[in-house]
Amino acid sequence: MGAISEKDKKHLQKIFEKNVQTGVKILVFTQEDRHREIKELMQELATTSNKIEVELYDFTRDSEKIKQYNIDKIPAIAIIGKEDYGVRFYGIPSGYEFSSLVEDIIDVSRGTTDLPEKIRNQLGSINKPIHIQVFVTPTCPYCPKVVRLAHKFAIENDLIISDMIEATEFPNLALKYRVMSVPKTVINEKIEFVGALSEEDFLEYILAA
């Protein structure tokens, strides 16, 4: 134990107490005794609220769950609320991304986000599957903003699935998508952009995908 400091735990307790509505499940997909760090981090996080539960799954043994949640690499995290909104983290959400995880938990517990009505309406009109991959590093201050937007979009539209991918933990993916700067976002394998965008501009790219 000790992945989260006592002081941070108190702080988390407070904000979860105030903001988490319905129960949230954090599904953690790892392999055997690898990925101890991510398991510990999530389990400690869950101690800060009785509305947050962690379920651990094994990549080789729990093939049914792997299929159900469409997990194709590990370590992976799926944040599930009343339903599965398609919020995923691949690699440890550490550094600046820890705040994305915390804010995502709150949004998922509410099943809604603070996106402006106009954006939500436009998102509602999307009627085909969208897969957003956001490549990040833990030391990137610009990244959480993009991860959060991608996850908010996923929460607002069932057809959108959004992945945070820690680029240094998945070097072959970083290579495949030619990631040399983060945040880098890839939409449906065909549209990509580097950097942080406003809600409107990000949405434009999704609509074009």
Place this chain on the structure above:
Amino acid sequence: MNTDILIIGSGPAGIQAAIYAARRKVDVIILGKLENSSLAKAHVENYFGISGPIVGIDLLRVGKEQAEKFGAKFIEEDALHLERKDDKFIVKTEGGKEVESKAVIFAMGVSRKKLGVKGEQQFQGRGVSYCAECDCGFFKGKKVAVIGDGSAAASSAILLAKYASKVYLISKKLSTSEHLQDELKVGNIEIIEGKRISEIYGNSAVGGIKLDGSSLEVEGVFIELGSKGVIELAVNVGLLPDPRGYIHVNEEQKTSVLGIFACGDICGPPLQLAKAVGEGCIAGIEAAEYVKRISKLEKQTV
């Protein structure tokens, strides 16, 4: 070092905030270099009470003297890092100093981030980067160039030297603290001064740069002009600028983080001297009031 209020940025907004805060008898330290203020090169004609054009750097120098007269202390160094420790803020400067403060005023202005050379746009995300902290891991064992004259370029070169096989620090004229200059003395950092970069070239990704006609082969080009920007300093304390890089404040110049205020160009348009000093005035007053209030509370609880 300890202070009540730390102001990051010594342009008109920061200096005006220093004047108001220092007159309220709280300790004020102000960081930054006058000559890096947007005003330093301006000829101002549209500011109240000034009719003929007046040179910006002169205004800044007089402002500095005024603030010093009221007790504000200037440290002409850039802030490299800001973090929260309990109820205080700690800033690390390019000179290796650590300043602990009860309140912070952001007055860093806006600065140019783009170089404006051929190939820069084309290769963004394909070897051209504006954030060494973010992207250093992608250049392990590779040759890279860092472009810039100030503390941002120097600190980025030092970081990148831990990953890259070779770091060329390319600068018109390097102007940074001795502390950073010392840290730059690493085997794989080479400083190239006085040469102009005219192009970033390559095929699908960066292949090199053109320097005064000759080429230098690199796979990464880090553009780090000026000082550490607002995003790098702000995120650690939980403050996120909007997508344009501006900080949102309320009518008391308070940001969304308790104890942090902001004023001047950093808060968005109009990017004008009159607005900068107006906001600086409010930020100085409000920060002083805030510090007095929490100091009183501290005394009561002891």
